[in-house]
Amino acid sequence: MGLFILRRLxxxxxxxxxxxxxxxxxxxxxxxxxxLAKTEASxxxxxxxxxxxxxNRGFDQNIFSRYGQWIGVLPGYVIEGTDGNVRARCAPAGAxxxxxxxxxxxxxxxWGYSTVFKDDVLTLVSKRLSLTGWLMLLxxxxxxPASLIIGIxxxxxxxxxxxxxxxxxxxxxxxxxxxxxxxxFISVFTTTxxxxxxxxxxxxxxxxxxxxVNFTLPVLTIALYGIGYIARMTRASMTEVMTAQYIxxxxxxxxxxxxxVIKHALRNALIAPFTVIMLQFPWLLxxxxxxxxxxxxxxxxxxxxxxxIGNDIDLLLGISVVSVFIVLVTQLxxxxxxxxxxxxxxxx
Amino acid sequence: MDLxxxxxxxxxxxxxxxxxxxxxFAIFVLAQIVMxxxxxxxxxxxxxxxxxxxxxxxxxxxxxxxxxxxxxxxATLVLYLIAGVLFPMEKTGIIGTILKRFTPVWIxxxxxxxxxxxxxxxxxxxxxxxxxxxxxxxxxxxxxxxxTALFAGAFGMIATHGPLEQISGMKNKVPGTALTTDGLFxxxxxxxxxxxxDVFSRMVMGSATxxxxxxxxxxxxxxxxxxxxxxxxxxxGRLDTLLSFSANLILxxxxxxxxxxxxxxxxxxxGIPSFMAAFLFAFPIAFFAVLxxxxxxxxxxxxxxxxxxxxxxxxxxxxxxxxxxGTVFNFLPGFPIxxxxxxxxLLTVFVSVVFVxxxxxxxxxxGLTMDIKTRDYVAAAQTRGExxxxxxxxxxxxxxxxPLIVDFCLRIGYTTILLGTLGFFGLGLxxxxxxxxxxxxxxxxxMQVYIHPVLPPALALLSLVLxxxxxxDGLREESLRD
Numbered sequence: 121m122g123l124f125i126l127r128r129l130x131x132x133x134x135x136x137x138x139x140x141x142x143x144x145x146x147x148x149x150x151x152x153x154x155x156l157a158k159t160e161a162s163x164x165x166x167x168x169x170x171x172x173x174x175x176n177r178g179f180d181q182n183i184f185s186r187y188g189q190w191i192g193v194l195p196g197y198v199i200e201g202t203d204g205n206v207r208a209r210c211a212p213a214g215a216x217x218x219x220x221x222x223x224x225x226x227x228x229x230x231w232g233y234s235t236v237f238k239d240d241v242l243t244l245v246s247k248r249l250s251l252t253g254w255l256m257l258l259x260x261x262x263x264x265p266a267s268l269i270i271g272i273x274x275x276x277x278x279x280x281x282x283x284x285x286x287x288x289x290x291x292x293x294x295x296x297x298x299x300x301x302x303x304x305f306i307s308v309f310t311t312t313x314x315x316x317x318x319x320x321x322x323x324x325x326x327x328x329x330x331x332x333v334n335f336t337l338p339v340l341t342i343a344l345y346g347i348g349y350i351a352r353m354t355r356a357s358m359t360e361v362m363t364a365q366y367i368x369x370x371x372x373x374x375x376x377x378x379x380x381v382i383k384h385a386l387r388n389a390l391i392a393p394f395t396v397i398m399l400q401f402p403w404l405l406x407x408x409x410x411x412x413x414x415x416x417x418x419x420x421x422x423x424x425x426x427x428x429i430g431n432d433i434d435l436l437l438g439i440s441v442v443s444v445f446i447v448l449v450t451q452l453x454x455x456x457x458x459x460x461x462x463x464x465x466x467x468x
Numbered sequence: 469m470d471l472x473x474x475x476x477x478x479x480x481x482x483x484x485x486x487x488x489x490x491x492x493f494a495i496f497v498l499a500q501i502v503m504x505x506x507x508x509x510x511x512x513x514x515x516x517x518x519x520x521x522x523x524x525x526x527x528x529x530x531x532x533x534x535x536x537x538x539x540x541x542x543a544t545l546v547l548y549l550i551a552g553v554l555f556p557m558e559k560t561g562i563i564g565t566i567l568k569r570f571t572p573v574w575i576x577x578x579x580x581x582x583x584x585x586x587x588x589x590x591x592x593x594x595x596x597x598x599x600x601x602x603x604x605x606x607x608x609x610x611x612x613x614x615x616t617a618l619f620a621g622a623f624g625m626i627a628t629h630g631p632l633e634q635i636s637g638m639k640n641k642v643p644g645t646a647l648t649t650d651g652l653f654x655x656x657x658x659x660x661x662x663x664x665x666d667v668f669s670r671m672v673m674g675s676a677t678x679x680x681x682x683x684x685x686x687x688x689x690x691x692x693x694x695x696x697x698x699x700x701x702x703x704x705g706r707l708d709t710l711l712s713f714s715a716n717l718i719l720x721x722x723x724x725x726x727x728x729x730x731x732x733x734x735x736x737x738x739g740i741p742s743f744m745a746a747f748l749f750a751f752p753i754a755f756f757a758v759l760x761x762x763x764x765x766x767x768x769x770x771x772x773x774x775x776x777x778x779x780x781x782x783x784x785x786x787x788x789x790x791x792x793x794g795t796v797f798n799f800l801p802g803f804p805i806x807x808x809x810x811x812x813x814l815l816t817v818f819v820s821v822v823f824v825x826x827x828x829x830x831x832x833x834x835g836l837t838m839d840i841k842t843r844d845y846v847a848a849a850q851t852r853g854e855x856x857x858x859x860x861x862x863x864x865x866x867x868x869x870x871p872l873i874v875d876f877c878l879r880i881g882y883t884t885i886l887l888g889t890l891g892f893f894g895l896g897l898x899x900x901x902x903x904x905x906x907x908x909x910x911x912x913x914x915m916q917v918y919i920h921p922v923l924p925p926a927l928a929l930l931s932l933v934l935x936x937x938x939x940x941d942g943l944r945e946e947s948l949r950d
Contacts, residue, residue, distance in 0.1 A: 131713075134713075135713075135716065135717055135720055138717055139717060139720060139721060142717075142721075143725070143729065146729040146730070146735065146740075147729065149734060149735065149738050149740075150738065151734035151735070151737040151738060152734050155734060277504075280504055281500050281501050281504045282501050282504055282505070285497075285501055291934065291937050291938060291941065292934060294937060295881065295930060295933040295934035295936075295937050296930050296933075297885040297888060297889065297929070297933075299888060299889065299892045299905070299908055299912075299926075300888075300908070300926045300927075300929055300930050303908060303911075303912060303915065303922050303923070303926045304923070304926060304927075306912075306915055306916075307915065307919040307922070307923055310916065311915070311916055311917075311919050312917075313918070313919050313920075314919070321915070321916055402720065402722055402723075403723075405722045405724070406722065406723050406724050406889075409724045410724075410889065410892065413892075413893070414912065421724075424724065424725065424728065425728070425893070428725075428728035428729070428732070431734070436729075439725070440722075440725055443722045443725060444720065444721075444722075447720045447721075447722065448720060451720070
């Protein structure tokens with residue numbers, strides 16, 4: 121078990137390095153840097169001026185060395201520019217270069233400066249993440265119990281009317297991406313055209329104060345797409361368990377159906393959905409971006425959109441670090457959890 | 469002219485009937501579900517005289533009623549359709565007129581179903597689809613959109629106006645508004661959007677974009693996934709480790725971040741999408757070349773002919789595909805040699821969708837290969853001395869087709885969702901594009917005031933994906949049966 125976790129951690133680290141490097145590479149392409157130079161300094165710079173501006177700030181170094189500096193394993197650049205000023209990666213404008221630390225990267229907690237929001241990336245990302253955290257938490261609280269209940273009810277009597285109804289519902293929700301369900305929810309529950317006006321079509325006020333009225337629709341929108349998928353997995357796992365030999369034995373012994381489902385079948389049927397739920401996190405991020413855009417909730421997802429539109433390299437990198445971290449950690453938990461929950465693997 | 473109402477004068481008779489039947493149907497379905505918890509299960513009941521009664525008890529009665537009500541419900545809906553096709557639009561309203569516009573689709577659907585059901589025993593897995601209700605419904609919805617795309621995109625039939633045609637005074641008008649201009653179709657059936665374009669026509673034309681891109685992108689993803697997945701699963705070892713690691717790498721990437729990184733104008737300048745296209749589109753060539761070669765390499769004369777023809781056609785298509793004026797690849801002169809040029813935005817979207825989908829296909833193919841390679845017929849082929857590629861492509865792949873076909877349907881749905889997501893964020897395709905994602909994105913900005921521009925594309929996308937999911941379910945059910 122120890123060796124297994126260690127190997128998984130090794131692969132995870134390698135994956136994290138590769139992924140962040142890909143993002144680093146894609147955000148630091150020459151056109152992006154030229155655009156950055158023009159937005160930061162002056163739009164009317166000539167091509168030569170752009171090149172000097174970039175080389176004065178270390179952007180012309182090779183990509184691997186810059187990636188190392190960004191991570192914080194290589195010392196940050198100190199460059200005497202063509203204009204006579206000495207600039208260092210680790211010294212913000214105006215600070216003394218002599219006293220500046222040698223390393224300043226992600227590992228040292230220096231995530232850079234957001235050009236769109238004019239703020240430190242680390243504080244910005246943590247603030248946005250805490251807002252989105254509430255959204256994710258509520259989604260999980262709705263999605264997991266709902267989908268498990270639907271899946272178990274559908275799977276305990278395969279082919280029954282209840283199964284067919286619930287399966288139809290799950291197929292319907294998996295066919296409804298967030299931007300479709302969100303649009304339908306907003307049209308039905310918030311507009312004057314339909315006239316129900318039960319909820320708010322915007323979750324902007326939920327950033328200060330989460331209420332039933334402003335947060336139900338975003339949570340429902342994200343949860344709905346996941347419910348169908350997890351429920352179908354749970355149903356498949358449940359039907360498989362219900363046809364197992366030991367369930368038949370229990371039935372022949374005269375155990376009541378209720379006890380068979382709750383005491384005998386449930387535990388084994390929940391192993392597979394656990395993995396699925398854990399692996400939903402990367403996709404949840406996807407939903408979060410759509411829903412935050414649709415409901416104007418200024419969280420982590422909308423930061424991603426704004427950073428990408430505004431060519432905000434540092435923020436985009438910070439966001440990708442966090443999302444890659446979330447994805448990999450949940451994968452690890454799902455792997456370890458699967459081994460831990462499944463006695464057949466755990467004991468061998 | 470007046471505003472067209474939803475169901476016209478016929479609605480006065482048909483609507484109450486429809487609502488009554490639909491209400492009863494809902495009540496009985498609900499009763500059926502509740503009763504299935506308590507009532508005894510419905511089984512065959514033998515009578516004293518030796519006959520069998522299929523359904524018994526209260527639950528059986530309810531089940532029978534639900535069946536009849538469903539038939540009635542469908543009959544009423546067909547009545548709307550018939551009325552819509554036969555009578556002028558003032559009488560049948562918006563719904564009738566829309567149904568009438570879809571007449572070619574209905575005819576095509578009826579013909580398809582009639583022929584398929586007639587010959588279903590001779591049509592293999594496709595024929596078996598018509599044994600499953602779910603599969604038939606799914607297939608119907610999918611074919612509805614396929615025919616709509618075909619008739620609207622290729623023949624310009626169904627749509628009432630041009631997808632980009634703006635008519636003054638029609639901005640944000642409600643469904644059924646009459647046009648003041650003469651000589652055109654006299655109504656905006658589903659209203660006008662923010663730029664005074666017809667919502668109905670845009671939705672119909674949008675299906676052409678979606679139906680053209682989604683299956684093709686999925687097909688390419690399958691080519692890539694199969695070409696890499698087969699050797700990874702069959703050979704194993706270092707190759708497998710390397711390929712699986714790369715696949716997991718792409719899978720761990722948040723899709724939306726990848727899209728935002730890949731589908732920006734800046735990246736297009738560097739030519740990365742063109743390089744990716746050149747790389748990904750090479751896989752079908754490799755696939756078909758190996759497919760032909762491994763089959764006929766013992767008969768060199770036949771092999772050379774077949775391989776030559778395959779390679780000539782595919783390489784020409786490939787070169788025309790990747791050679792675009794204004795990108796890094798621009799080596800083919802003009803039309804006669806360079807067959808077609810794809811819009812740069814469309815190509816980027818296509819490439820990123822293929823790129824995102826192929827790792828999942830790779831994993832499925834790899835898993836199936838690892839399972840199938842332990843079978844006896846593979847061992848027999850090995851003993852015969854067949855080469856590894858022959859075994860992979862002619863022994864393993866045909867036997868993995870069931871799960872792959874099912875996944876293909878599901879994946880087209882997923883690709884449709886991804887395309888919609890791209891459109892929703894305004895990435896890639898031009899903002900004028902009528903595809904459903906972009907239309908939803910356009911419409912949502914004024915959603916609090918006008919919901920009619922945004923609902924039709926949303927429901928259209930929902931129905932297409934639902935149809936594909938149902939179709940996949942039906943196929944899975946039927947393929948598991950043998």
